[in-house]
Amino acid sequence: MARKMGSHAEITGPRIHSAALGLFARHGYAAVSMRQIASEVGVQAGAIYQYTSDKQSLLFGLMDGHMDALLAAWSAVPVRPDPMARLRDFCEFHIRYHLDRPEAVFIAYMELRNLTPENFKVIEEKRRRYEASLTEILSAGVEREDFNLTDIHLTAMGIIAMLTGINTWFREDGRLDRRRVERIYWRLVRRMVTAG
Amino acid sequence: MARKMGSHAEITGPRIHSAALGLFARHGYAAVSMRQIASEVGVQAGAIYQYTSDKQSLLFGLMDGHMDALLAAWSAVPVRPDPMARLRDFCEFHIRYHLDRPEAVFIAYMELRNLTPENFKVIEEKRRRYEASLTEILSAGVEREDFNLTDIHLTAMGIIAMLTGINTWFREDGRLDRRRVERIYWRLVRRMVTAG
DNA sequence: GGTTGAACTGAACATCTGTTCAGTTACGGT
DNA sequence: ACCGTAACTGAACAGATGTTCAGTTCAACC
Numbered sequence: 001m002a003r004k005m006g007s008h009a010e011i012t013g014p015r016i017h018s019a020a021l022g023l024f025a026r027h028g029y030a031a032v033s034m035r036q037i038a039s040e041v042g043v044q045a046g047a048i049y050q051y052t053s054d055k056q057s058l059l060f061g062l063m064d065g066h067m068d069a070l071l072a073a074w075s076a077v078p079v080r081p082d083p084m085a086r087l088r089d090f091c092e093f094h095i096r097y098h099l100d101r102p103e104a105v106f107i108a109y110m111e112l113r114n115l116t117p118e119n120f121k122v123i124e125e126k127r128r129r130y131e132a133s134l135t136e137i138l139s140a141g142v143e144r145e146d147f148n149l150t151d152i153h154l155t156a157m158g159i160i161a162m163l164t165g166i167n168t169w170f171r172e173d174g175r176l177d178r179r180r181v182e183r184i185y186w187r188l189v190r191r192m193v194t195a196g
Numbered sequence: 197m198a199r200k201m202g203s204h205a206e207i208t209g210p211r212i213h214s215a216a217l218g219l220f221a222r223h224g225y226a227a228v229s230m231r232q233i234a235s236e237v238g239v240q241a242g243a244i245y246q247y248t249s250d251k252q253s254l255l256f257g258l259m260d261g262h263m264d265a266l267l268a269a270w271s272a273v274p275v276r277p278d279p280m281a282r283l284r285d286f287c288e289f290h291i292r293y294h295l296d297r298p299e300a301v302f303i304a305y306m307e308l309r310n311l312t313p314e315n316f317k318v319i320e321e322k323r324r325r326y327e328a329s330l331t332e333i334l335s336a337g338v339e340r341e342d343f344n345l346t347d348i349h350l351t352a353m354g355i356i357a358m359l360t361g362i363n364t365w366f367r368e369d370g371r372l373d374r375r376r377v378e379r380i381y382w383r384l385v386r387r388m389v390t391a392g
Numbered sequence: 393g394g395t396t397g398a399a400c401t402g403a404a405c406a407t408c409t410g411t412t413c414a415g416t417t418a419c420g421g422t
Numbered sequence: 423a424c425c426g427t428a429a430c431t432g433a434a435c436a437g438a439t440g441t442t443c444a445g446t447t448c449a450a451c452c
Contacts, residue, residue, distance in 0.1 A: 028225075028310065029224075045440085046402080049441070050399065114224065154381070161357050161364070162357050165358075166353075166357075183346075184347050187346055192384050208430090231408085240431050242413080242433095245411070
């Protein structure tokens with residue numbers, strides 16, 4: 001069953017996914033038609049169904065792929081035992097990873113309601129696992145008394161919301177570059193977890 | 197031109213808006229048809245056009261009304277001169293106001309891309325004004341040296357993202373009630389603005 | 393050079409879309 | 423009792439929707 005063939009056979013599949021990514025991010029899943037996706041790839045609508053069974057599974061594929069890549073990338077970050085250092089790694093990782101993929105991130109947050117219940121559960125569980133990796137850091141820090149927190153879970157939610165929010169306003173040619181944003185946000189997070 | 201009339205004349209208009217609010221929040225603007233809205237109100241699709249010229253202006257009306265109400269409600273909060281107290285007022289106001297209107301908040305954040313460019317500008321400007329009211333508090337606190345901040349604008353963005361994020365996970369019957377959430381988040385915000 | 397088979401077309405499908413509008417209904421004012 | 427008029431219906435419009443599928447194309451293999 002190894003894939004054989006055609007010069008464009010290798011290219012059309014990925015191109016459909018990337019066209020869908022861009023269009024879903026710009027206009028929203030419901031507002032984008034299969035014909036729009038197809039025309040962006042330079043193909044007829046029917047051709048898409050050779051790579052995808054459904055419009056729904058096209059969306060799910062994008063979101064699930066994003067979540068898997070996110071979890072894999074975070075797993076690849078070497079674990080430092082010091083909770084403060086680990087928390088810093090998380091913040092920097094999160095900011096960079098999300099700023100590098102604004103479209104996938106946007107879809108992952110905005111199109112949850114367009115997933116079928118079963119697909120939703122899958123994505124939600126992966127998101128939960130990612131968030132859990134942050135609460136584990138916070139727990140470790142609290143246990144060592146490096147962190148001083150009233151509520152670990154709420155702090156985790158607050159941190160993630162704050163960091164992800166960067167994507168809504170950050171512009172590559174804006175007043176501050178990525179590194180500066182990273183540093184400023186890290187200061188904020190560090191303050192959040194340490195007693196004043 | 198005072199409105200006269202019909203027992204349901206007084207009721208259908210508002211009912212359309214509230215049906216649209218709920219449906220747009222649940223399924224998204226693009227995924228909701230005029231017929232769905234109408235059937236929720238118990239009316240034919242054509243009847244909606246007696247209260248709204250467009251599907252677009254139905255969305256814009258909801259978002260603009262929400263932003264106006266938000267700005268008005270915040271303006272109604274008495275101004276305390278102490279920046280720390282004022283910041284606390286802002287946080288509590290923001291959390292309460294947003295938790296009270298999850299559907300309108302959801303739409304205001306998610307449906308921006310479905311606005312025409314002109315309508316988008318109007319909403320964006322009102323959001324900017326709301327955010328500016330927070331940066332003003334932070335500026336005042338920095339000037340008095342009550343706050344210690346690396347970047348006022350980024351801090352404001354971080355605070356707002358964190359507070360608004362509550363809406364994504366808060367459940368009225370959850371582990372923590374509103375008051376507790378308010379207090380925990382206020383601690384986080386206070387730490388963010390004061391030197392550690 | 394003929395055969396295979398994947399990639400793709402183009403038309404068709406049933407249904408849905410936002411919006412309009414000529415009529416019908418029903419009710420307050422006279 | 424009748425008028426005026428706002429509210430609403432129901433059908434129609436032109437076009438778009440996701441999806442299917444009988445064909446066509448064309449490069450790779452024997």
